[in-house]
Amino acid sequence: MSEVSERLGRALLETVKRDDPSPFVEAVREVNPDPEEVRRFLEALRIQREKGRVSEDTVRAAERAVRELVGGEEREREVGVREVDPLAEYAGVDRVLGTIMTGKEADVLLAEREGRKVALKVYRAFTGREERREERAYRTEDGEVVRRVSRGDAALREYSLLRRAYEAGVRVPKPYDARPGVIVMQYVPGEPLYRAPDLRDPGAVLDDLLEQVERLAVRAGLVHGDLSAFNVLVSEDEIPFLIDLSEAKKVHEPGALRLLRRDVENLVDFFERKYGVTRDVDGFVSRVKARVRGDR
Ligand SMILES: Nc1ncnc2c1ncn2[C@@H]1O[C@H](COP(=O)(O)OP(=O)(O)OP(=O)(O)O)[C@@H](O)[C@H]1O
Ligand SMILES: [Mg+2]
Numbered sequence: 001m002s003e004v005s006e007r008l009g010r011a012l013l014e015t016v017k018r019d020d021p022s023p024f025v026e027a028v029r030e031v032n033p034d035p036e037e038v039r040r041f042l043e044a045l046r047i048q049r050e051k052g053r054v055s056e057d058t059v060r061a062a063e064r065a066v067r068e069l070v071g072g073e074e075r076e077r078e079v080g081v082r083e084v085d086p087l088a089e090y091a092g093v094d095r096v097l098g099t100i101m102t103g104k105e106a107d108v109l110l111a112e113r114e115g116r117k118v119a120l121k122v123y124r125a126f127t128g129r130e131e132r133r134e135e136r137a138y139r140t141e142d143g144e145v146v147r148r149v150s151r152g153d154a155a156l157r158e159y160s161l162l163r164r165a166y167e168a169g170v171r172v173p174k175p176y177d178a179r180p181g182v183i184v185m186q187y188v189p190g191e192p193l194y195r196a197p198d199l200r201d202p203g204a205v206l207d208d209l210l211e212q213v214e215r216l217a218v219r220a221g222l223v224h225g226d227l228s229a230f231n232v233l234v235s236e237d238e239i240p241f242l243i244d245l246s247e248a249k250k251v252h253e254p255g256a257l258r259l260l261r262r263d264v265e266n267l268v269d270f271f272e273r274k275y276g277v278t279r280d281v282d283g284f285v286s287r288v289k290a291r292v293r294g295d296r
Pocket of ligand 1: 101
């Protein structure tokens with residue numbers, strides 16, 4: 001190993017140990033190494049960051065300082081200072097780590113924000129196609145039918161539904177932020193119910209889910225509308241989260257209570273088929289309906 005790399009190597013260790021960019025930056029200033037060499041060391045520093053041995057701030061500060069030392073756009077690229085990922089920048093996260101799932105209408109990505117993992121739901125082609133036309137008909141007092149068309153961004157709409165559920169105490173991924181086309185929310189490590197490993201206590205999970213559905217209707221005034229084993233995430237410790245509220249409806253909208261029944265049937269059928277656990281759908285649905293109407 002050359003004297004230069006040895007000097008840089010020692011400085012890098014010191015930077016990691018103290019979680020302070022200065023030893024490395026000082027060494028670069030002193031020995032003025034070639035950019036390829038600096039790039040390798042910055043890469044090593046990034047790996048230490050992945051392993052949690054040094055903070056993101058230190059890595060960034062080191063990259064920034066080194067960029068200044070080397071200077072110029074050309075060399076910036078040579079030393080491997082990462083270009084800004086436009087999606088990460090748009091979504092307001094530090095970086096995108098990978099894809100969790102490619103769904104029908106959206107991709108769900110794993111990202112990092114302020115040192116924490118978060119999930120990004122990125123609606124496909126968020127260039128305007130996500131503009132969803134919603135037409136609602138109202139009948140005025142004198143019988144006239146009025147149609148109102150509202151345009152809304154699917155991500156912003158789902159985000160506001162998610163917030164409403166979250167604030168009512170329903171177990172959904174915590175919503176952090178949204179931009180047109182993109183939702184930033186809590187990352188729930190786990191698997192969708194339909195392909196989660198066999199549950200240790202399926203009855204408890206089903207009862208918990210029914211409680212979430214009830215809370216969603218009674219406290220948040222919402223019906224999920226697309227509930228099934230695909231739209232439930234089960235965390236590693238068997239805690240179920242409702243996800244994908246993109247189809248949710250207000251409980252008082254026409255047809256919402258029919259959707260409620262379908263949601264509950266989907267869940268109960270799944271547990272019955274897979275685990276032989278059964279619950280009284282009629283009893284549950286009538287109780288929730290009564291509570292929604294304010295009967296009790
Ligand atoms: N907060 C989250 N944390 C971890 N994984 C998530 C999260 N949200 C969604 N996922 C993963 O992404 C998948 C798709 O999410 P979601 O159902 O919201 O999107 P979708 O586009 O509606 O999918 P589809 O159209 O196939 O139903 C989920 O099945 C789950 O595996
Ligand atoms: Mg879904």
